[in-house]
Amino acid sequence: MTTVPMEPVAAPEPRWRALRGTNLADRLYRGVLTTLALLMPLLLLALVGELATSAWPAIQRFGLSFLWTSVWDPVAGIYGAAPMIFGTLASSLLALVIAVPLSLGVAIYLTEFAPKWLRQPVAFLVELLAAIPSVVYGLWGIFVLIPFLRTVVVPPLRAAFGWTPFLSGVFYGNSLLAGSVILAIMIVPYIAAVSREVLLAVPVSQREAALGMGATRWEAVWTAVVPYGRAGLIGAVILGLGRALGETMAVTMLIGNRHDIGLSVLQPAYTMAAAIANEFSEATTSIYLSALFEVGLILFVVTVAVNALARVLIWRVARGTAVGSRAL
């Protein structure tokens, strides 16, 4: 408002303008970066909007019964996703049962027991498991894992527990068991890496206190270190669950792809991701496509919820650090 008396000064451009960020180039720079940063949220909105609108016809037609009916008949135009939802949950949970002890063992060994020179190399090798493409896991599963399961693992399992409904039926290879085992191997590096970071974030004083009280090394780990990092470890496991739920190729190649709900792990099953991978390009009617979109929407919502939960839990232990962001 009082610009008039100031005008005649005509001072040279003050250098500290840069600090205020009023420089045109600075504003341009900020503008460009902000635009780029905005792309991702817009993309997410577009993704959710697209999934929801494309799934809408199926949601309207089948309602909530989509979730618990198990008839999937493209010819008759009736779709119920219960077998895939069941298969997705069953394979992921079974994979967790195998992967959790394994990856917690790796994390505990690497942070607490392993000699110093061994820690980095072993951690690197385990993380390399995450670098193997899903389709390569699938290939390995078909030609190495399934024959191994058929000749070495299943016969003794059957001999011992064959009377339970979980091991009934003929084992041809492609099955819930094969899919779960490959999933387990695939999620080990994620769970192990995050658990390791969580355990490393546990203060040394916790260990020292336990050891000072006369605990053995294992007791120190089990009674002091692990409980301290419990929330983060659960977060790591849930992170692995999120990975397993959305994993597509390896599971598609191994799980047998049958719309069926059965208790036996030796029988083929189906997952949501596998259904999309197999049937999306064959979906001839619009309601078929819409049903697959609804499957995609469910898968998306579930994985987002699972990942958000994992993140909150990990933050509780390693607040403010980037623990787990790399593994995500």
Added chain:
Amino acid sequence: MSVRRLRRRLVSGTMTALVAVLSLVAVLALVLILGHLVAKGASSLDWSFFVKNPVPAGQSGGGVANAIVGTGIIVGLAALIGLPVGIGTGLYLAEYGSGRLAWVVRFVADVLNGTPSIVVGIFAWTWLVKPMGHFSALAGSVALAVLMVPMLARTTEEMVRLVPHSLREAALALGYPRWRTSLRVIARTALAGIVTGCLVGIARVAGETAPLLFTALGNLNFSTSVLEPMQTLSLQIYVYATGPFDEWHRLAWAAALVLMGLVLLLSLAARWAIRQRHGAAR
């Protein structure tokens, strides 16, 4: 008392051994997979494998030249789209990352990072394949770029944040404008870290198959047109591995070995780049 003490020590020893064995099992899985890849794939790696295109089913011979070139094109194009966006977003988060928008962007990056890649494939199908009316390599590249961006953004942010604040203050005090400080001083100091992030991001999408199933689709012939369907190594492995012919299985192993080699090379290069940086910092 001493019996109890003995038991406790026994438990401790057993559990120590157990976790060591579990670690061994995890490493063994890696060794087995890589070992089988080499054992079953290496013998098929000859000149014709790299320079010839696939032959009709049932015939022997042929190679995967089209898939190797296709992988290069699709992944390269994805990097071309994804790297600027990812790095720009990361720089934004590191430089102006205290506001509400930055919080939203970080949250979205984490959400997208956990999104199943097949869902991204559907998305690329509806936005590119459906309007264009046919499958294309471009749609595949876009899908891969979407997968690459969130990871790149978070890595870049992390790496840029590691740059000491005094460097920024020094540059600003010398009269550098903010944008030059950011690009010439900050980003340059964090360059090795950013390059590592890029390499890891590229390695991660190079092996992706699911988002390409109904975007790039695959192609039996040699094609370099990004508006046409294109073959990649990952799609080729999927088709050959699930097919009925022994000849296909042989080629699948060889293609898997090549793909794995490519991914490993990128991952190792990434590790090397980050080591250079840490070496320089000390």
